[in-house]
Amino acid sequence: MALQKAKATKATKTKSKIKKRMVMAPLMMLIPWFLGMAFFRVYPIFLSFWYSLTNFPLLGERTFIGLDNFRQIFLNDTTFHASAIATLRYVFFGTPMVLAAALFIAFVLNFKLKGVNIFRTAYYVPSILGGNVAVSILWVQMFRNNGLINSAINNFNNATPEFANIPIVFWLTSETWAPFTLMLLSAWQFGSVMLIFLAALQNVSPSLYEAASIDGAKGWRQFRSITLPIITPVVLFNAVNVLLRHFQEFNSAFLVTSGGPNQSTLFFSLYIYDMAFQRLQMGYASALTWISLAAIGVFTLILFFSSKYWVHYND
């Protein structure tokens, strides 16, 4: 945005003509976008707001009930509370996890190593596989109680009984661990986040590092005191991205845990889907949609405002 001010050109004669065109042309070019916005976004979202004020059994009579849905959601709906906790936990713990994993790999990749390009591309493959049916089967195979990971732990414990006794974990059937397993699944698809970090790291001027190494800063300290501050704007960008993705997460919970156990992975979008297409309460589902919209908005804004304190802009 900062760069938007067009610089005056030297050719004064054509200037006014160009200027006029510069106002009309973009508006013309935005006509399709504007139409799409109106019909496919604004209209449905306002319709959904209207639905949220009604009792609307899908295919049945719609009756206006004011804010009853919202009252019910906030005061009486224990499933909503469980769902809010599940979603927020996933957002608060999952987002830093994905960011940390992506940043770490970007950090490792940001050196002149042979074959880096191959790794860089290969690391994107899980993100392509993302919605594939095969992935959900695989994750269940890995994380079920007698699955790969627990078997490996068990074998390790049996092989070295004298000093190792790693506890076995119910990855998918314990309330504590199931959300974590889904966070892992999300972290596994860090592809684009990592690429964006990597680009930012590559833009850090080498002269800064040279200055730092004269001062004796190395490794982790150098990363903390020099690299990290410089890339904070990119951290913010990625944080917003991942936050949004996590708030709207649906697939993993739907395919791998079905929202369980005991609603520990019943994310908002899954609850909304259930309400709309399983329990057929469109009005209630619409109210939930608006609450989730508001929550997303609030958290994004908080992130933006907090950025004042931790994001460093040089220019």
Add this chain to the structure above:
Amino acid sequence: MTTNTKTTSLRIRRSTVGSVVRYVILTAVGIFLAYPLFWMLGSAFKYNADIFGNINILPPVDRWTFANFPIAWQLSRSNTMLFYYINTLRFLIPSIIFTVISCTITAYAVARFNFPGKKIVFTAIIVTLLMPGIAFTIPIFILFTNLGLVNTFAALYIQDIFAVNSFFIFMVIQFLRTVPRELDEASYIDGCSPLQTLWYILAPVLRPVVITVALLSFIWGMNAFQGPLIFLNTPERRVLAVAMRGLMQDEMAVQFGAVFAAATMALLPTLAIFFGCSKFFVESVASSGAKE
């Protein structure tokens, strides 16, 4: 090793150790990430019992089977995989073309011009990024019904004409920020109109991001399930993702090996295209995080 020649031997040794550590980390992470892909490939050659029994990539030596591939290829009694692939392309190709054109034009208008209400437009693009798609399903379906679009491939790409994908618009805007403005300004002075400028001057520069938008549309479109299921309900318009889900849902004993064989075959073209375009891809995804 690529360190400069003046370094002492100690330094060389330290940097050698460093890069060995890095390779070990990279390879370990790579195995963790690529494992599923290979497991899927290997499972295409397994019997059911070997898929559920263990987590090895390859089936036991004496229990290889190649029968899964013919089953997967003949995806339903009446049609082969190719038929469903072509059906998928029948909505995906228009969808990609429209997405690329509409998103590029919209992004160009927002990124390069000053006009009244620009802030609002930009905010609207960001806000729609936040909206969960589930809110739109029923109103949009009713709208499409009134337009007579149900059970047409058009139902799956008509929105793309109108640049509804804010994520792609945002991506192109971010990429445009890395392109010097002097380019277009020079073009205007030479008398080019904005669209001419976009086509002749900027398009070549935008190639990486355009390819990326197309590639991502392709990947997501190949996996899309709900839209095709809702909008296309006759067998002759069934797309690959829906047909594959049908294979898994088969009430007869499901042959999971065939599911993986089908998944593998469906994925191969995507992977080939991805690796072919990876240079552009990496470049433009990276630019989307460029600071403001």
Add this chain to the structure above:
Amino acid sequence: MKKLTLFLIATMLFLAACTTADTPIATTPAGGGTTATAPADTAGTGDVVDTGGHPILDAGNITLSFSWWGNDARADAMEASFRLFESYYPNVTIVSNTGPWDGWQQAILVNLSAGTEADILQVNYPWVHNFGQGSNVFLDLDTVSHILDLSEWSEEMLNFMRTADGQLSAVPHGMNGHFLMYNRAAINELGLDRFPETLEEFIEFGRELAADNVALDFAGENRYLAFIAAEVLDNILHNIIFNATGNTFFVGNELGFTFEDAVNAYELFVTMWEYNLIPTIQQDEGIPIQHNPAWLDGRALSAFIWVSTFFVVEDGYEGGPGTVDDLYVAVWPGPAGTPGVVLQRPTMGHAISANTQHPEAAAYFLNWFYTNEDAISAIGSVLGLPGANTASIVAEREGLISGNTLVGAEMLQNVRSGPIHHFFEDENFRQPRHIIMEQLALGIITATEAAQLLLDSQNEQLANIANN
């Protein structure tokens, strides 16, 4: 600017071209006078072989769409029956709207919302009651009973498909029952010579069997008396309540059991998990029974499955002790002195769209579908056990169903059964029950607490329904 306008116009034109090229075949928008024109003679019963046409079908060329979900085998059978009908009535074309079950409910809901549903619909039992919350969203089939011969079904069966306002939404294809399937070879292998017949025996057998079970079975040695998947525990709850009270879960608009009944039922679950005669949540890996190593190795002596999926389990049974012939069907046992019980529900039904332009032709087709012997043979068992009179006679005579499926079909007729109330499969009732069961299984709540939660949650939904 001119170019931009041109571009937009070109876009629109291209779009228009694309959409007209793909004009939908069958769907007909709402409206359509549903009132019959001169109801023709009810010649539609019995075997229609007159290829000369029928008054109802003489109106000219008609296209009927038929929506159904299912697999390839079903596709073959359905298409075969459609082609057969078309050969009798060349002026009629039947087209399929079809997809996999996954997500199909959503697709149907969206289509119904927009009025673009097919003329004839295969419907899941709860849809009849839940769609539109008790008001009929489908054509009331009583209005076409002069064409569709309803005497093919018992009044009892038809009542499953009547909505709260008494309208007939669909005709049921047949009944489905939830049985235990034992593996005789596995039982013999353990030195047992018979199946447990009472609940007490059931628990005793299971307890001995599972004495050495461990929470995590890496060695694959755990034994279970009954392998019951987590998602069907709810049906066991229904069975236990029915055994104790003789009532179905709901009676009219009230619960069919008391707080004490619920406590006892949940305590029985706790016992079953404690003795490990069924897998705990941690032991249940969510693997379908026909692929489940515990079942295929003969370590699970029985599995709890629908009669409609018997053939899946039988087809998938290879390896392990014994052969398919060793599979044996039994009912859920009751306490000593009381008979066992089978949970029953309609497999599916067939409905006619309220928006169809050809209600009589659709009814005529359905009547043919259920009474024409060739059509019945073409369908075979792909839609489950047939329940209509002609269909079941033909199915039996032609040997369309056999083995355990036939045994199950006969048991459904003779054994004490718990036909479910439609509230039971309403997700607004079911989801709270599912959560309570999970909490109980995880030890978060006691049986008493579970019973209280059950009563509260179910009564709350009942109150919601009463208020609307």
